[in-house]
Amino acid sequence: MSIEIRHELCTACGVCSRICPGTLIKRRDGKAVIPRPERCWGCAACVKECPSEAIALFLGDDIGGLGGRMTVRRDGTLLHWTVTMPDSSSQTITVNTKDSNKY
Numbered sequence: 001m002s003i004e005i006r007h008e009l010c011t012a013c014g015v016c017s018r019i020c021p022g023t024l025i026k027r028r029d030g031k032a033v034i035p036r037p038e039r040c041w042g043c044a045a046c047v048k049e050c051p052s053e054a055i056a057l058f059l060g061d062d063i064g065g066l067g068g069r070m071t072v073r074r075d076g077t078l079l080h081w082t083v084t085m086p087d088s089s090s091q092t093i094t095v096n097t098k099d100s101n102k103y
């Protein structure tokens, strides 16, 4: 399980390195890097908090995925979770964080 960082989208804000509970995300020339991706347990905190959609969670065999990638776009209190498969098909689920305690 791991993340992928799209460096072309990274604005070097540093949020992900502050938020990762395992301090797995480092900075190189300001931009985020994950030197030991095999240590990531996929909590998705960095995916959710990255303001630039620069981080994707890789959905590999180890979690029953099919090689897709999950990204999150924040829009106020809404989180749009999108899974994109290798064939470019995608599906988005929107969650309102104001309602998160209802479930």
Ligand code: SF4
Binding pocket: 005, 009, 010, 011, 012, 013, 014, 015, 016, 017, 031, 032, 049, 050, 051, 052, 053, 054, 055
């Ligand atoms: S949170 Fe996103 S934009 Fe900010 S440093 Fe990390 S990857 Fe780059």
Ligand code: SF4
Binding pocket: 003, 019, 020, 021, 022, 023, 024, 025, 034, 039, 040, 041, 042, 043, 044, 045, 046, 047
């Ligand atoms: S998914 Fe969780 S454990 Fe993995 S790098 Fe991001 S914040 Fe760290």
